[in-house]
Amino acid sequence: MRIGFDNDKYLALQAEHIRERIGQFGGKLYLEFGGKLFDDYHASRVLPGFQPDSKIRMLQQMAEDVEIIIAINANDIEKNKVRGDLGITYDEDVLRLLDIFRSMGFATAGVVITRFENQPNALAFRHRLDSLGIKSYLHYPIAGYPYDTARIVSSEGYGKNEFVETTHPLVVVTAPGPGSGKMATCLSQLYHEHERGVEAGYAKYETFPIWNLPLKHPVNVAYEAATVDLDDANTIDPFHLEAYGETTVNYNRDVEIFPVLKAMMERILGTSPYQSPTDMGVNMAGMAIVDDEACREAAKMEIVRRYFQAAVDERRTGLHHEYVEHLELLMNQVGVDTNFSPARSAALLKAEATGAPAGAMVLPDGRVVTGKTSDLLGAASSLLMNALKGVAGVDEDLFVISDEVIEPICDLKTSTLHAKNPRLHSDETLLALSVSSATDPIAKQLVDAADQLRGCDAFFSVILSPTDEKLYRTLGINICCEPKYEQRRYFHK
Structure with a gap:
C-alpha cells in the first residue's frame, strides 16, 4: 500500500519539540493529551505509514522524564459511560490504562476524579482505587466555570482541588474519553505549582486537525467526519492569524475557549505564553507527511467509511439521520461519493x-x-x-x-x-x-x-x-x- 507518512521522522520531531516546550517553562510541563494515546487507528488510516502506537512509542523515548495522570469525570462514572470502541465503562478503562502504563515502565501519579459531588458510584470507584493501592484525587465543580476566571483562579476555585504530587519534568494528562476534565486538571495543577513557587507550563497534544494543512484538506475533513457526533468543526485560527499573519487550522471548541484559557493563564502566570490555540499545540504530524496525495486518498476513503458507519448505525437504531446528512456534505467537500x-x-x-x-x-x-x-x-x-x-x-x-x-x-x-x-x-x-x-x-x-x-x-x-x-x-x-x-x-x- 502507498505510504504517505514517515513515522520515524515523526517520532524524532515530536520528542524534540516536546523537550523544547519543557525547557520553555523552566523544566516542568503539563501536557494534555487529546484523542487516543495509543491504538490510534484513525490516524493510521488517514496518514498511511502512521503506526497506531506512535504516540506512546514517542513517550517511551522520554520515559525517564514522563509521569502520567488519568482524569475521569465523576458524572461519567455515575452514568456508567461506555467506550464505544472497547465496550467497557470509563472507570474500567482507567484500570486498563493503568495496567498498560505500568507494563510499559511509565510512572503514574494517580487518578483525578473531576467534577466530584459525592456521586455514589464515584465514591465506590474511589474506594476501589484505594483498595488496589492506587492514589486518587478529587476535583470539584466551580461556580461560574469556565468564564468567571477570578473565582476559578483562586482559593475558592482551583485552590479547593486536591493537588497531585509529581516528580517528573513531563506530566502527561490523559483520560478514557472526551469530557473527562483533562484541561481543567492541567490548569488546576498549574495553579497549585505556582502557589508553591514552582515554575511549570501547559501545552496540548492533539493530532487533528493538523494545524499546517489547509482547512479543507481531506485529512482535516476526515477529522470532522470522525467527530460528527461531537459536532466539532475545523476553523481557521483567528487569534493566530491576527498575532502572526499566518493561516493555521484548529477546531471550534479550542478557538471558542481560548480567550477564557488565556485569561486563566494570565492570572496564574502573570502573562500568557500563548497568543493563539495553535501556539498551545505541540503536534508535528504535518511535518512528517511525505506523500500528500497518498494521504488525501486515504482520508477520502475514511470519510466514506464514516458515512457507511453512520448509515448502518441509523438503520440499527433509527436515530441520528443528521449525522448521515452531515457526512454526505463532507463527502461532497472532498469530491467523493459512496462508490469511491x-x-x-x-x-x-x-x-x-x-x-x-x-x-x-x-x-x-x-x-x-x-x-x-x-x-x-x-x-x-x-x-x-x-x-x-x-x-x-x-x-x-x-x-x-x-x-x-x-x-x-x-x-x-x-x-x-x-x-x-x-x-x-x-x-x-x-x-x-x-x-x-x-x-x-x-x-x-x-x-x-x-x-x-x-x-x-x-x-x-x-x-x-x-x-x-x-x-x-x-x-x-x-x-x-x-x-x-x-x-x-x-x-x-
Whole structure:
C-alpha cells in the first residue's frame, strides 16, 4: 500500500519539540493529551505509514522524564459511560490504562476524579482505587466555570482541588474519553505549582486537525467526519492569524475557549505564553507527511467509511439521520461519493448475480476479490478465504478446507447449539483453516498470510453480524456495509 507518512521522522520531531516546550517553562510541563494515546487507528488510516502506537512509542523515548495522570469525570462514572470502541465503562478503562502504563515502565501519579459531588458510584470507584493501592484525587465543580476566571483562579476555585504530587519534568494528562476534565486538571495543577513557587507550563497534544494543512484538506475533513457526533468543526485560527499573519487550522471548541484559557493563564502566570490555540499545540504530524496525495486518498476513503458507519448505525437504531446528512456534505467537500471504493460495486454486482449476500475486498496490490454466500459459508467467510488465497498466491478455485472439516461444525451449530444458520462465521472458518493447516501446507500458507490483509478495505451488500465484524476488525480489515439487513425482521442479533 502507498505510504504517505514517515513515522520515524515523526517520532524524532515530536520528542524534540516536546523537550523544547519543557525547557520553555523552566523544566516542568503539563501536557494534555487529546484523542487516543495509543491504538490510534484513525490516524493510521488517514496518514498511511502512521503506526497506531506512535504516540506512546514517542513517550517511551522520554520515559525517564514522563509521569502520567488519568482524569475521569465523576458524572461519567455515575452514568456508567461506555467506550464505544472497547465496550467497557470509563472507570474500567482507567484500570486498563493503568495496567498498560505500568507494563510499559511509565510512572503514574494517580487518578483525578473531576467534577466530584459525592456521586455514589464515584465514591465506590474511589474506594476501589484505594483498595488496589492506587492514589486518587478529587476535583470539584466551580461556580461560574469556565468564564468567571477570578473565582476559578483562586482559593475558592482551583485552590479547593486536591493537588497531585509529581516528580517528573513531563506530566502527561490523559483520560478514557472526551469530557473527562483533562484541561481543567492541567490548569488546576498549574495553579497549585505556582502557589508553591514552582515554575511549570501547559501545552496540548492533539493530532487533528493538523494545524499546517489547509482547512479543507481531506485529512482535516476526515477529522470532522470522525467527530460528527461531537459536532466539532475545523476553523481557521483567528487569534493566530491576527498575532502572526499566518493561516493555521484548529477546531471550534479550542478557538471558542481560548480567550477564557488565556485569561486563566494570565492570572496564574502573570502573562500568557500563548497568543493563539495553535501556539498551545505541540503536534508535528504535518511535518512528517511525505506523500500528500497518498494521504488525501486515504482520508477520502475514511470519510466514506464514516458515512457507511453512520448509515448502518441509523438503520440499527433509527436515530441520528443528521449525522448521515452531515457526512454526505463532507463527502461532497472532498469530491467523493459512496462508490469511491471499487469494493462496493463489486460486492453489489456479486449479490445481484447470486441473489444472496456478498462481499468484496481490495487487496494490497489493488486487485478486487469477492465472496458469495454458499450452503456452508457465509459471505464474510467466503470473502476471507478468497482474500487469503489472493495474497498468498493460491488459486481461488482450490478447496483448502474440505467439506469433511466444515460439515461437522455446521451440524454442531444446528443440532447441538440450536442455531438457525448452519453456515460458518468468519471466526469459525479461520479456526477450521487453522486445524487444516496442521496437515495441509496450503492451509498453513493461508493462515500465515492473514496479516497481509491488515489495512485492506472490504464492503458487504448487507449489515454484517457482530461476530463477523469483530473478526474482521481484529484482523485489521476496514469494513463498510450497505445499510440493510439480510432478512426483513424487526429484531436482529
